[in-house]
Amino acid sequence: MQGATERHKISDQPSSAMTMVVLVLMNIWCYSMLSLWTLLGVLVFPFAFGLCLLFSRWSADQVVRWFIWIYGRGWLLLMRPFVQFRREQLDLIEVGKPYLFVINHLSFFDTYCMALLPVHDVTFAVRSWPFRMFWYSGFMRLARYLDVEGRSWEETLCDSNSAFAAGGTVLFFPEGHRSRDGQLQRFYSGGFKIAIAAGVPIIPLCIDGTDQLLPPGRKTLRPCRIRLRALAPIDTSRFNSESGHIQLRKKVKAQMAAALAEMRGEGGQ
DSSP: OHHHHHHHHHHTSOOTTSOHHHHHHHHHHHHHHHHHHHHHHHHHHHHHHHHHHHHSOOOHHHHHHHHHHHHHHHHHHHHTTTEEEEEESGGGSOTTSOOEEEEOOOOGGGTGGGGGSSOOOEEEEEOSGGGGOHHHHHHHHHTTOEETTTSOHHHHHHHHHHHHHTTOEEEEOTTSSOOSSSSOOOOOSHHHHHHHHHTOOEEEEEEESHHHHSOTTOOSOOOEEEEEEEOOOBOGGGGOSTTHHHHHHHHHHHHHHHHHHHHTTOTTO
16 A cells, blocks of 8 residues: 555656646646547537448447547557557457456546547446536436446436447446556446346456546646556356356456456565
C-alpha cells in the first residue's frame, strides 16, 4: 500500500523532462482537439447512423456502439503525441464471441481506452451519473448502456443476455468508482452474478497509467504510458453454486492484483 501511495505521489510531481511548456501544449492540444472531435462526431453521427442502418445488418444499438468505438480510436490518435499506448495479450479475446469484461478503474479516460480492444460491440455497465452528461447521455442510451444503479438486477441481466445473444460483450467496473491510490478497491458482485447466470466467460482486463494521465480530482493532463492487458478467459460454469459468485469475484480480483503488480514492477511487494 505504501508503494502505491509513493507511486501516486511521484506521478503528481512533474519530472525534469516534463517541462511546463510540454504540459501547457498537451492540455491545449488535447482538450481543444477532444472538443472538436466530439463536435464533429455529433454532427456526422446522423448521416453515419443512417448509412450503417441501410447497408449493414447491425441493429441500431450495435451501430451506435461501433460509432463510439470509432470515436475512441480517434481519441487515441489525438493523444499519441503525449501518450504511449501498449496492448498486451489482447489476442486472448476471440472476436464475435460473447464475454463479460471486468476492468479496474483509475480515471475518467479509462472508458476511452477501451477503443484499444479488438472488439467494438461493447456494452458498458456504469453508474447513473454518466447518463447525466448531456453531450454523451443520448449516445449512451442509444447504445443501450446499462445503468446499474437505475435499473434492477433482473433488468440488467435481461439486457446483458440480449447483448450476449447478438455476439457482443458487456463490460463492468467491479469497483464501481475510480481508485484514489491506484490499488484495487472492493469488488461488487453484480457483474460476476451476471456472467454466471448468462453462462459466458469472464475476461479480466488490467489497465495502468490512466491515473497518471488524469487521476480523480485533477483537471490537467500529463504525459504518460498506458497499458491494457487481457488475462485468460475464465469459465464461469464452474461457479454455479450458491456462493459461486463470491469465489469467482475473489479469483478474478487476485488475478488482477497479481497482474497489475507485475505490470508496475511491484513483484516483491
